[in-house]
Amino acid sequence: MGNILLAPGEPAIKVQNAVQRFGKQTVLDHVSLEVEQGAILGLLGPSGCGKTTLVNLLVGITVPIGGKVEVLGEQAPYKNARYSLGFMPQDEALYEDITAAENLAFFGAMYGLDKEQIKIESARALELASLEDQGKKLVAKFSTGMKRRLSLAIALLHSPQLLVLDEPTVGLDPEQRIKLWNNFRTLAQDGTTFLITTHVMDEANNCDRIAMLRDGHIIATGTPQELIEQTHTTTLEEAFLAFGKTYDSVVQPTSEKEALDA
């Protein structure tokens, strides 16, 4: 599908000083982030840190108040990039009153696939999500795990160059989780870029790079190994806590002042 002319060395995602504010609350405070083509970036942070807000900026649901967000070499509203962008939102976001196949066909058509392509790609995506025989079933009758997998299948349907997945493995059993990560790895080797949000730390180990988000700030980036080494800890979880402590000691005075202002 992708017709994006992104030069080989160019990053697939380029965020520069992005600011997002809702009312008086600053949710993203000058966030900068780059993701290389074919890399898997894990966006790590507790709930409420601004992960979903950042994701919404990347997929073009919202536009930042300040700064620049570039996806596949294009700024919002992503006239061309949308065709090469796959998105799996945090909630299932499926039409429950139609079948899985009808969901796939609908979103396929939204991405401009024709009938024949939809048939082929649906079969491929269902297989990837271990839902081969469930196409004709109403989504309302699916279990939570099945819904998550179908949601992922929809995101993968049009073979996007960039996949933004918001908590993709929530509610999946370990076996399916491993299968999914293997699939992600295969797709990444073929050049697909991933941005995956998670709050499960051991899953983040599978990522090429990690960006740690806290209170709307990126407090650390690097490979899992680098982050652990920098903080002289043994696990990513400990590393995250260590970065958080450092960040708090530096920034806390100002954010307390902000809270008072608000």
Place this chain on the structure above:
Amino acid sequence: MRKVFAIARRILSQFRHDHRTLALLFLAPTFVLWLFSVLLGTGAYIPRLATVDLPADFQTVLEAQDVMLENVSKARATELLEANEVDAVLYFEDESELTIWVEGSDASKTAACLAQTQAAMVELQKDAVSELESSVNDVSVDIPDQVMTSLPVEVREALSAAMTAPDFAELMPIRNLDITYLHGSDDWTRFDFFGPVFIGIFLFVFVFLTSGMSLVTERSGGTMERFLTTPIKPWQVVGGYSLGFGLLALMQSVSILWAIISLIGFPNEGSLVLVVLVVVSMALVSLTLGLLVSGLAKSSFQVIQLMILFVVPQILLSGIFDLSQAPTWLRAIASCFPIYYGADALRDVMLRGAGFTDIAINLTVLWGFIVAFFALATISFRKKRARLASRTEY
């Protein structure tokens, strides 16, 4: 266009899988219209009268009218009237003055009492006039010619003047009434007049509800966000929804019309194609308005509230109540509402057999509303990307 079709197809398959909603969509309006036809189809109200010592001949003509009579004493009549078991009491205060003592709380019942009593009085007067005529004729034949010629001229003249029958045509210019109908007939009931308006209103409300809920459920289900990340243009979204719900509304219109004309037996003087055209145009106005409102509403409860705001005033001013003598400002408001034009056109076609050119203006106005609401819905959808942000938790 393929994306527009894909959205429409998805909407239709959502309804196809949901049998209960689908059934309600068709059964509910038909059932309600049937109920209305029964309620309003009973014809004119038959007043209940109590009579107290009326002259026998008046009592007789009264009995021939469409009334329920009860001949009772004055005291009993008072009781009945106070208990609201009769609508009026008829009695004579003095020799020649008839008193109609009405219950009076329901103006339409009062009017019915008066109408029936007056009809009886007309009958009575008709009888009196013909009696008078024949008695005068009886008088005039009795004098033989020989007697007449023998009389002095003055007496003859006076006599002939006295014996000339009065000109009854001049004295009573109207002695009979014949009603002919430009449209309809005397067996049309009140429902026949309100029917076209009700068809319009019900379709409007039902289509508004289905389309109004659509975007709200998409938003609460999270599919809207996903929808907005796909390369789709706002007009394609609104177009797809209009097409999908439009087809649904077309089926709904046809089924309602079929039920009302063949099952309920509503008269249709005009062409059925024209009726369908008007009804579908109204449904499309409602549909686009629903989509517009759906963009404004944050929850399905708000859709209902907005429906009360947007639709109920339209219903009140749609032609259920006659507006031809209402204040100018009220008529000005009514003429801003699409249902008014649709109901007016439906009445013209179904009751008066109007052709396409007669309702061309109404149709133009309706399509003007459709285009305007479509454009506004598209614009509001364009802005929705930004508005979604306020809902998203982070």
